[in-house]
Amino acid sequence: MIADTLAARRDLLERSKTVAMIGASANQLRPSYTVFSYLRTMTPFEVTPINPTLKEIDGVKAFPSLAAYAQERGAPDIVDVFRKPSEVLEVVREAIAAGAKCVWFQYGIINEEAIRTADEAGLAVVVDRCIKVEWARLSGGLSTSGLNSGLITSRRKAL
């Protein structure tokens, strides 16, 4: 299922607890670090770096592969992908093998074969979106920065 509506992404984020982040960086200037740090400090997600070159980021243990993660922690709810489009088909195959429920391709990562493979294997797929921005859109973060969340509601949000 391609989660290409706001409601679909909200449902996906609400039912997910764990995020395995492929290509998470310890370099504070990289977008993947920004997203990792935001998910770790500001959201209820349990986020884990998947990066064979790192032992940990900010005290969170890193795993060398999705297979290694799944062996110890079980299937991740979301596999968040920060990799070149040419490398993501392999990531999708690993995500399927690890039993992931969703593959989330960050901004600019568009590989039609990888999208189709994940979709046909029954995973939820998000394409060309940032998990940080979508969480911030739904939780009110974008609105605090004068950014257009696209949300209209007269319901009072629970605290």
Place this chain on the structure above:
Amino acid sequence: MQDRQFGFSTRAIHAGTPPDPVTGSRVTPIYQTAAFVFGSTEQAAELFQLRSYGHIYSRISNPTVAAFEERMASLEGGLGAIAFSSGLAAQLGVVLTLAQAGDHIVSSQNVYGGTVTQFSITVKRMGIETSFVPVDDFEAIRAAIRPNTKMLFAETIGNPSGALADVDRLAQIAHEAGIPLVVDNTFASPALYRPIEHGADVVVHSATKFISGHGTVIGGVAIESGAFPWHNGKFPLLSQPSPGYHNKVFTETFGEYAFLMRGRAEVLRDVGSQLSPMDAWLLLIGLETLDIRMKAHVENARKIAGFLLGRPEVEWVNAPAMGSIFTFGLRGGREAGRRFIDSLELWSHLANVGDTKSLVIHPASTTHSQLTDEEMEKAGVGAGMVRLSVGLEDADDLIWDLERALRAACPQPLEVSRA
């Protein structure tokens, strides 16, 4: 949650303002505070490193101001917005987000006098030069763009000429040169025209005018589409490491949000020209009725222009193709203009536009009074030129007042016509 595309008036009333989660207050509160308490040292660090969303200090962001910004972004069809203390501050904020000493701007010459002054004197003193060209001379615009040009600037409806910008064409010219089109949409408001839908990349407003709608606030806002490729190599302030923010590369860290993030986190932070929460609140209330007000303004303006066209004291009428602000020429020059203004009872003589109250100004006896008749003609401001901003009073009452003042101003043409 519904994936519905809500209409313009629904968004003018609701965008950016869900009920307050703490109190349930349906109207967004005026968050009249300078600063905001951090949740923890870790969360404070995340905020300062621009990795998280939240308020630190009202010079950079404030919940009431953010609600106004989000509503403006929604109405103009943009990615986000940054509010400023005035329209000119918003415009300067856009310039400083894109350009630095040694850079260049191409601007329509058919723009507000305050914009001409800002670009040609203050911005020039900062080392950024501006070339002014006619808004409809596309060859001259193309020729004026240099390798160091950072933006093309125009007003949707020129002040006071009424000249309409061909935004689609200007956007095409700007994009061919790899630069953004920045459009001042003050006189149209997003109720009548949305430049981003026609290819503009940044929209600025003097929110003082139709957005406030009631002449209560000095304010401004810049809205960005999110569609411009700021990483195209022409905008090092966005695509090179920024010493103003921990050597962050805005295009890399923030992607499509690069312009909005640098505009707020560096420019607004350092210039300090933020909108106040009280003013943002008044602008939010103003926006709720924007659509019906604009329709009524336009309807009244049509009636007033029609009345003036039939009067012998009136030499010409530059009736508006869009909006409700226009000029007409009185027979009898500067003196007739003075008598006309001094005879009005209901129209307010002042230097503003876009109010529920009908407004009038005679440039020859006010803003341009130091110029000779010849100098004024050269500036495109005739000695008998009067600018009207048609308000929302009963059209019959406005026409009654104009008719009395026209008779008092110009006895001459009536005598001629009788003879």
